[in-house]
Amino acid sequence: MAAQAYWRHLWAVALDKNFLFVFLFVFRYLRFVVHLVSFFFLYRPSPAPRSPSLTARDCTVIIPTCDPKDRAFLRCVESVARASPSVIHIVAVGKEQENQVRSTILPHVADFPSVCFKVSSTIQANKRQQIAAALPAVRTSITVLCDDHVTWPSAHMLRAAVAPFEENERVGGVGTNKRVIRHADKGLWAGFWNVMGALYLERHNFEHTASNAVDGGVAVISGRTCLYRTHILQEPALLAGFLNERFLWGLCGPLNADDDNYLTRALVKRGWTIKFQNTPEALILCDVGEFPRFLHQCLRWARTTFRSNMCSLVTDRAVVYRAQPWGVYALQLSLMLNFALFYDAALVWALVRSQGWGAATTTLKLKLLVAWILLSKLPKLAPYFLRHPADLIYLPGYFVFAYAHSLIKLWALLTFWDTRWAGRNLDDIDRAAAAQAEAGTGTGTDTDDGRHEGEGEGERADDEDLDFFPPAGNSEEEDDLDLDVGLAPSSTRPPSSRLHHRRRRCSPVKTPWGTVGSQNLHQLPANILQTHQLRRSPGTTSTTKRTKRVGDSNGDSL
Template sequence: MTALKAFVFTITTICLIVYQFLGDLFGGALSYVFSHPNWPFLLLFVFRYLRLVLNTVFSYFIYRPAEVNALPSYTPYNVTAILPTVDPHNKDFIECVRTCLANKPRQLIIVVVGKQVAEDTENIVEQFRRNSSIITVLFISETSKRKQIVEAIPHITTEITVLLDDHVFWPSPHFLQGVLAAFEDPKVGGVGTNKRVRRTEKGFTFKAFWNLIGAIYLERRNFEARATNAIDGGVSTISGRTSIHRSEILKEKEFIDGFTNERFFFGMFGPLNADDDKFITRYEVRKGWDIKIQDCEDTLVETTLGTYPKYLSQCLRWVRTQWRSNTASLLTDGTVWRRQPWCVYSIYMSSLVNFALLYDTALIYNFLRTTYYQSGVSILYLLVWIFASKVVKLIPYFTREPKDLIFLPGYFAFAYYHSLIKLYALFTFYVIAWGGRNLALASAK
């Protein structure tokens, strides 16, 4: 609490000093600016769309993945894959294991919950035993993704470790070569990839709409990850769907202790089970490691997402994670202020005010009070800009799936509804349940 008070006091003091300095420097000009009817609108407009413009330029035109060397320092033989699961009977699990082993990692460690489930898993993966990879099945007695990962860490014998969820697939047999290219830079400690949701539902149906919403969510994340990583090397999160790390980081005692005992809001709540990927990302940044996003055809990760009503509970969990982790990055950790200044603005600070329903309303209201507003045509221009800007991040998706443009009105409606989810998540940030899965039932098994 003392650190937070000191931080707030420092920021307030700096703002007052800057305001006083500008007042002395520009005299009445500053008073004129802040009394002008246009300034609230311009402030809102620039704060939101400056990041969109620059992110668009860097995401689509400047970002480049690390190139694969002809003689790489690391090969799949240098990789251990850790796969925690609570449901090895899940229909996606077999395909997840198969696509992972197609990339020939040195070892695949599967960690389940319960001895009986471990025996079942041994039978399930028996068909893959002839693969060149070593397959190890471990189990713990309670459901905790973090503890499942930690259970596997002592068994890592390679320089690189991949953490993956049980519902993701690597379409390319060259996936590992693609992500390992980033580790040619010795400063890189963690690598993230591009993700895509499988469109399992077709046509103009209720199920197809929710499948689309899930697909769009990951497309937006891809856009933002490419942009921020190209600008200042930062990223919101190395997604836990598939993340790649130097094993030495995961083996550090400080990491293991913090990972299994993370608490939040001045230690009042926790320990956390969710938010595992956020913790790993913050830890690597704090320890001085660089993060690299590998976004290319070979590094694509596919997943299943977007079923109603499960997707809404997932959204709620993700937004709660955002509130907890982003404020931790800004106030508790603070490393991002020095290492990722663009991310401070475009990710962390923007996330605190990014309520589309409220922000768009404020934009329109303040525009109507400016000298720019002359007629109904001028407000129409603003509305076109607002809605067009919401599609910029989705150009690659709609280029692949133009027939889904029919869902655009529904997507806009969900974007505004999501503001209500985000507001509810703010007031229930202390809830740490893992939305989307019944982990209590998994533990009971």
């Protein structure tokens, strides 16, 4: 009887004409009020220690690219190099792009003598495969993933970004502060879309900074620039899932997009915490597409939200609800349900049908609600308009775009299984890289047939070789690189070739464990890899070790 009475009472409350409005209003604006307080008063970035144990020299930056001819690519590499990481590893697509990367960065390598540049390629324009191809060669404790159109304005970027790893040993990943480059010289139409992209990222910064301050929750560590502990990314199980992620009960996939969402969820599932480092030094700048490309990007981002958030809420629910309960409500659920056009219309309708709000007329109530709805959107945008007050002329257009975006989001929900990387024509890049590989000019095909003794039928050596531009003036680092890349010992290398030396190919060697070559180094125990040396040929005096990227049975880089 008590249970029946409870449900009758609950049903009566739900049918109350005021209940729907109260529920919709509280669900929407509880997050807003809490985030307002946490963003401006509770959030504290991790301070950089005076005597850090982690520095930029503990970082390897991986930059996957499929358009090295873009001017933004060189700006990206130069800005990253100014932060003085230990290694910058650029992964292109196909031999032609690899050569383009080499010719683009080579004139600038000497400007950064402390940085080791590595260049390699895969045969498919797939960001996940490009990242995974570079991970086995990473020897630093921190791995930084950076998009090829991003600029780091501060040379102290890495110093600020690695600080959370020192502050808390349970931090597994760090997100950075993002801004869109404002092109003031563009016309009114192009300027409008430029500002819309800037406000999009400004809201993302606000929501994730605020939520991270409450319970450490974030929906995603943006892949534009993010930092991870290397041993997490090199975990075989994580890499296997990273390269073969599927959704909708395995019917769709494997995914190319959503790489940053997968890594974020992987950290949460493994019990690592995440820090959103919102400081001026940990700032990155990027461009977003112009019209209509920006709309395609919004569509892709919205599809990612539905795919990834549903995975967190359903597949990973045992961990996510416990690890970041506020983030589940404020980010995972709210980002999926926040269709401004439909939600605000529902609020207005619920208010009109409600009763008992004092002597205020319906017209006055509607005016107050509309004013609240519009004004509540401004605090998230305030930091941007304080920097660019002239852009306030675009504010009315922003409100229109915010409601129009609901239609984009609705279409994304209806087509969430579409995983195409909208905004870039990757199919043409794939075809060009495949044609180069078939013609014998694929990456790393130094021999006639591009194969080695001992390789399986399905294995390939196309993208094994790396171009190395090691740092000059540091014999200790150069000796370390000799072990990695198969260069001659630094004492026998002419000084003029330090920045341009190519790695020699070593022949497979028969050992008690079988034939050891580049294609199966990943299958050997670590103690064997540390002690075994591959010799170039009988009669030579120098021996070299090397770490090479290998192909799986389907020819994909791992």
